[in-house]
Amino acid sequence: MVESYFMACLKEADVLKHRGQIAGSMQKKDHNQLWLGLQNDKFDQFWAVNRKLMEVTNDQEYFKYIPFRCYFEDGYRQKLIKPVTDNGCKKKLKDLVNEMFPEQTNIQIKTHGLIPPLDTPLQWLSEHLSYPDNFLHLCVVA
Structure with missing residues (x-):
């Protein structure tokens, strides 16, 4: 239940920042890596995927909205x-x-x-x- 809520929040933030383009292109293994990295306190594992969600994309100078x-x-x-x-x-x-x-x-x-x-x-x-x-x-x- 907590994992589902976390992923829903992550996707909502991505829709606000990047119109959902980043989370929408992620594979199931990326979702698992994010969750397991967070759950097991493994920053490098988590950040390897989360970095994409926290940066502006090539066609953006800023996020669309601030979550x-x-x-x-x-x-x-x-x-x-x-x-x-x-x-x-x-x-x-x-x-x-x-x-x-x-x-x-x-x-x-x-x-x-x-x-x-x-x-x-x-x-x-x-x-x-x-x-x-x-x-x-x-x-x-x-």
Whole structure:
């Protein structure tokens, strides 16, 4: 059950980032390698396959959308957020906060127990601080 949920999250993140092209082209052995590497704490085994999911493809400069979830005490929210503006400027964490919570001004975001600077680019956060399911998991502290 946990494996199925993990793979579903991974595929959802790939649809958001790469339109499903990476996970869709993976073979069953790649799925097994990802799961077994994660389950057995074998980073090299896991990363050999996951690297493809975490990088932009040749025809992309950025991910299509940033896979993320913002957690509260009573659940979570997610939304389609692009890593760049319509005019090509890199979006920052503060842009995500403003899009998710336009009515609130005093919000802190934590991930991995850290409070990342609000001027951190979303693309960088997604590439470097995503969890094994390829999502950014962000805790909202209001």
